[in-house]
Amino acid sequence: MSKHLSSSYSAVKRRIFQIVETAQPGDIVSLLFDSLILFLIVFSIATIILQSYDEINAQYAVHFLYLERFTIIVFSIEYLLRLWTADLAFPNSKYPRLRYIFSFLALADLVAILPFYLPFANADARFLRVFRMLRLLRIFKIKRYFSAFQTVFDVVKDSAYQLVVSLSVCVFIIFLSGIVMYTVENGAQPDVFPNVPAALWWAVNALTTVGYGDAYPITPVGKLFASILNIVGIGVIALPAGIISAGFLKALENKRNEPAPEQSEEPPRVCPHCGKRID
Amino acid sequence: MSKHLSSSYSAVKRRIFQIVETAQPGDIVSLLFDSLILFLIVFSIATIILQSYDEINAQYAVHFLYLERFTIIVFSIEYLLRLWTADLAFPNSKYPRLRYIFSFLALADLVAILPFYLPFANADARFLRVFRMLRLLRIFKIKRYFSAFQTVFDVVKDSAYQLVVSLSVCVFIIFLSGIVMYTVENGAQPDVFPNVPAALWWAVNALTTVGYGDAYPITPVGKLFASILNIVGIGVIALPAGIISAGFLKALENKRNEPAPEQSEEPPRVCPHCGKRID
């Protein structure tokens, strides 16, 4: 009987795992579950946007509250089910539950739901607004359903070396430019360039060509320096963005061209001398 | 006699079809018709521009009215002729007329002329201005005459997968950035970042490096976040534009290099002395 129970327990667990994971084609229940989660993610983001309008927030406060509670309950159940079935998600791991808990997505999920169970009777409004923003972390749940976001994560991981090197050169150029510009312009515009960080803000916006117009040199020396910097330096600052962009485009290209699964089955490799299979 | 009539009817229809379509070399009547349509397209756009000046609009109101009526009559006739000859344009279609009516260009044509037959005695000025803008749709008629626009449409269609994936990542980054910036800056600048959509507008303009200067962070945290975002995120936001641009450039390259049919078959190279073939 114990064995029967264990077997049925195992079957239920496997079924729950299938439902919680991205749906296989034809699995209606899993698809409905995925749709509910996706809907609640989009709904959470929509709520953040709508609640940023004071009048809407005031008028529909009760509705937002109940919908938010429902969302938290669903996400909590999802979290617990994923924790329970972690050994199926990481079959080769020794401690699958710990591995799940400390994965990026599970941590984001937890921070996005846990605090809402805590009581904040006397919390002030400002704190609450920032706190409510933790719901934004739910946006990362979307990563499970769309491979595009996974692709971006993979590109960042694959190009880590190039990103670190080019970012360190960027930081070097920004600090060099900012400090020079502070020295040159502080005397003429003490309000616009009161300290080096203000000049660093200018440097980032000049070198990324955003140019809001809140800070720019007015002295001849400052203008000359800014001109030379822009003509020579923009390309270097554009490197990190370019690396991510090129990697993403290449990954998309590969994905589109990769052969369908049945074509990838190549015959097992065999030793030409004894004819036995080699893995 | 019926057969003769039918044959003559068919010949007339074929001739009308030739005239309405882009002119073959040497077909003067068709060329004149194309020129008239092109002239009226350019004239429609010019009218929109000129009528946007109140003084010009007031002074030449009558001239604009008569020319507009003439334009609508010509475009209506063109529409009906294209509808009539649709079976020649789509010889393999079962319902060529329906297919024509629901094609993108025919719908644009219809919306650009039909409403001008409706009476708007009591319409207010604002509505009329927006309504008059429907003429802008005539600009798409130009697509029939210049292959460049067809190329852009084809590129968008061919890169649909990459465009959808990269656009969804863009939307993700913009929403993430906008919501974070709203949270950070709303307290310091309630007028500039009153709600999340205002922050989304900032995010688009920062990440596309337009930077009008109507909205930018002023708090240290906001500036730091905006700086990191700009250095890392610009490349991702530039992807959709880059995909269209690269596809267009490639299509132009192909078009330019594709050999003219008669030149591509060159005779085998032969030695001029002994007459034998040389590879």
Added chain:
Amino acid sequence: MSKHLSSSYSAVKRRIFQIVETAQPGDIVSLLFDSLILFLIVFSIATIILQSYDEINAQYAVHFLYLERFTIIVFSIEYLLRLWTADLAFPNSKYPRLRYIFSFLALADLVAILPFYLPFANADARFLRVFRMLRLLRIFKIKRYFSAFQTVFDVVKDSAYQLVVSLSVCVFIIFLSGIVMYTVENGAQPDVFPNVPAALWWAVNALTTVGYGDAYPITPVGKLFASILNIVGIGVIALPAGIISAGFLKALENKRNEPAPEQSEEPPRVCPHCGKRID
């Protein structure tokens, strides 16, 4: 004696031609002449810049006048010498002098010197300033001495087809965007978008990501339209610039890698059957 005179005349002419043209290595006189012309070009540009300061212009008016007269005399002599030796510059042309006169550089040279011989006793100050700017055309003389500028001209000529096609798509997108934005924003900002050309100016600056901040949408519909346009349209507007840039880079690459003349001599092609040479 006539023959002797003719021969000496021809030798003088050839020597003058050598001096006027870019100097061969070791030809000191020609090098001095080139240096004088280059100095006067740079001096002309420097004069334009200095004279734009009213105080400098007033103080050194006499010096500028005499130096300008000297420059015009030298450039006039150069023009006449080039005209005289045109048959050596274009040995295969039937009418070498006409061909010289109507070449781009000669026309620019002429317009940059001729008007200064005309009397402008009663000309008003504004006209004179624009008129003095004709000296700017002298900047094109520099093209004779630096191959980089010739390269840019060649790239524009080689990429003419792609440039025309992409520019026509750009014009299409700019007109479409401008007219839509005028319709959307004119009601809300009649001062910023008073007419369609004002909106076209916005469209160019948004799509090239310059974003001065003198014009931007403020209505939700306008902002949404501008956002979509920027994310999708920037790449297309960047095409003409990208084509010139890529062509220039490629030309530089070729120039750097092109083999020295002695290496390019490959053995004559021979028929493998009869062993005779094939041209």
Added chain:
Amino acid sequence: MSKHLSSSYSAVKRRIFQIVETAQPGDIVSLLFDSLILFLIVFSIATIILQSYDEINAQYAVHFLYLERFTIIVFSIEYLLRLWTADLAFPNSKYPRLRYIFSFLALADLVAILPFYLPFANADARFLRVFRMLRLLRIFKIKRYFSAFQTVFDVVKDSAYQLVVSLSVCVFIIFLSGIVMYTVENGAQPDVFPNVPAALWWAVNALTTVGYGDAYPITPVGKLFASILNIVGIGVIALPAGIISAGFLKALENKRNEPAPEQSEEPPRVCPHCGKRID
């Protein structure tokens, strides 16, 4: 004994050289020395940033002074040790010390420390601020420890030809645009375009798409010229930055792909069943 002394002197010198140079793996003393230098570089930059806040500068003036003195002493010792061991750093040079003294980094080191030994009793505050900025040169010392900066230097050296050519075309376009815009806009906006250099500043910021919004054309002719320039000219101005960026990316790619010496020799693949070699 002299020989023994000489040998011991030589050994000490070699050891000092090892310590001063970037640490070999396992050389703890050298690593500690490198860490001290790196810490003092970062500290110098941090000091520049912190001292730009007047209140911080006033409050911690004494601490900054003592730390600065310590930094100068360490950097002075480092400079002298490098000078002493220059013959080991440049073994093939005839005058290794002169070669060291006139290397870029040694000059930067010297200028960053030497002036602080000079007395400036009566120096005014403004001079002192600029003077203190000489410490910024210490940032270049970082180049010794991170190959990324060396890579940027190498890229600039390798692309020198292309950089000079493209920069000269940039300067040409900027001067041409600036002078034209001055002529067109000076009448309408004498405050914004008072002279040609002001228009050159506009030209750089328009062509690099920064667009602060401090200067832009307002006349129809000026706007038309600026529009054409932006659509056609941006690519050319982006060339120098693009050349550096492409070269840097290529150098990173090469560095990443070059096989580590010991890993590149892999043992021949052998069948695990019969032990024979498989190709």
